[in-house]
Amino acid sequence: MPATNVVVGHGRTAEEALLFARVNQICYDKGINSSSISTKTDFIEIPSKMRDLSSAVEKIKAVYFAHAYHRFMENRNFDENVEFTESEYKYYSILIKAMGREDFMRMMSIYEGKISNSCIAVRENENYYKFMY
Numbered sequence: 001m002p003a004t005n006v007v008v009g010h011g012r013t014a015e016e017a018l019l020f021a022r023v024n025q026i027c028y029d030k031g032i033n034s035s036s037i038s039t040k041t042d043f044i045e046i047p048s049k050m051r052d053l054s055s056a057v058e059k060i061k062a063v064y065f066a067h068a069y070h071r072f073m074e075n076r077n078f079d080e081n082v083e084f085t086e087s088e089y090k091y092y093s094i095l096i097k098a099m100g101r102e103d104f105m106r107m108m109s110i111y112e113g114k115i116s117n118s119c120i121a122v123r124e125n126e127n128y129y130k131f132m133y
Helices: 014-029 056-075 086-099 101-111
Strands: 006-010 042-045 118-125 128-132
Touching: 006 014, 014 042, 014 118, 014 128, 042 101, 056 086, 056 101, 056 118, 056 128, 086 101, 101 118
Parallel strands: 042 118
Antiparallel strands: 006 128, 118 128
């Protein structure tokens, strides 16, 4: 199941911001909730300086589109009727070039829920991050 939740955190680094978000969620839930950010102890950060994607919103949107193309690539040998859009390919290309194949594949595994203790960090500005989980 792909990551669909986004939560914010404040901190100078993604690590600080994740800790902030986790503590806030634990306080709100009055404990650790397995379906919330409170269980995420690791993250992968999308590069903050990208020519084609400047805002956190654009980067989050790019993950959704890139995942669709990623699924197309994984399933193309099994289903010949599967197609992709130009937007899906465009965002896939942008992210895989910016992150490298290994980090991109790790991000897709996190997005798909295959790595349960991790989330995707996106820097909004100097002290503000968004986390997808």
